[in-house]
Amino acid sequence: MSESASSTVPTLGAVAVACCSPLVSEPLSADEALRIAPVLKALAEPVRLRLLSLVASHADGEACVCDLQDAFELSQPTISHHLKVLHQVGLLDRSKRGVWVYYRVREDALADLGALLAVPAPVAAR
Amino acid sequence: MSESASSTVPTLGAVAVACCSPLVSEPLSADEALRIAPVLKALAEPVRLRLLSLVASHADGEACVCDLQDAFELSQPTISHHLKVLHQVGLLDRSKRGVWVYYRVREDALADLGALLAVPAPVAAR
């Protein structure tokens, strides 16, 4: 089963990030940077950050749009737009059940991003 | 109004990120999102991603602007601008020695970002 009917489209997906060694290990190629930047750009917005966090910490790890809208003083199309952005870069999964649409965080994609930024071994200071 | 020789200037710094539990653990507050987003936004640009990666993987972990410019087909002011953005959010340290300015990755700030995106325990697939 894996995916719902509508989200079989890869968009650009987690694959975009799961490609490179950590940022600090070796110079990123121009191509790699072009693939990774959109994913970070999707995250680099206060509303989308909160949306992703809200979805992730929701019961069962998924939330429908109606649950998310109440947390913001923004119009419904705006929330819908932000969710679309997060979905397009592969950070959010989308599944429609009846009238409701449920979003779920793709933890693998998020973990890939985290690994990219993580500092390998000798961090020393802190 | 140039900053002091070393980067004692707070700008907004690594502190902005080292504040919150992982994104997926509990809902991010609006304030936290507003602090974190600019740091991610600084990274969410292909040239800046490569710049940071270049600096990090350079000998001794630091690089002067002259070394970085040659890696891009961009004007010197553009590179300078991108470095400034990375420095302002606390991802890059700046130190002037003679005529040259050396940048160094703040690994603690980067690691904090990585920790924010990391998924705590049950990652499952990969």
Add this chain to the structure above:
DNA sequence: CTCAGACATAGGCACTCGTCAATGTTGACA
């Protein structure tokens, strides 16, 4: 002191992005 090199700042332009109101689409139900 004068000059040249390394880097930063200023200002302008084209483009992208976040937001909204209006409208479209789809599924549940009477």
Add this chain to the structure above:
DNA sequence: TGTCAACATTGACGAGTGCCTATGTCTGAG
């Protein structure tokens, strides 16, 4: 069939961003 509710899409507008050229500010050499 008709109607309501949940989301998505469209189109427009102001604000922000990346790039450039031109100019400014240091610092070391001569």
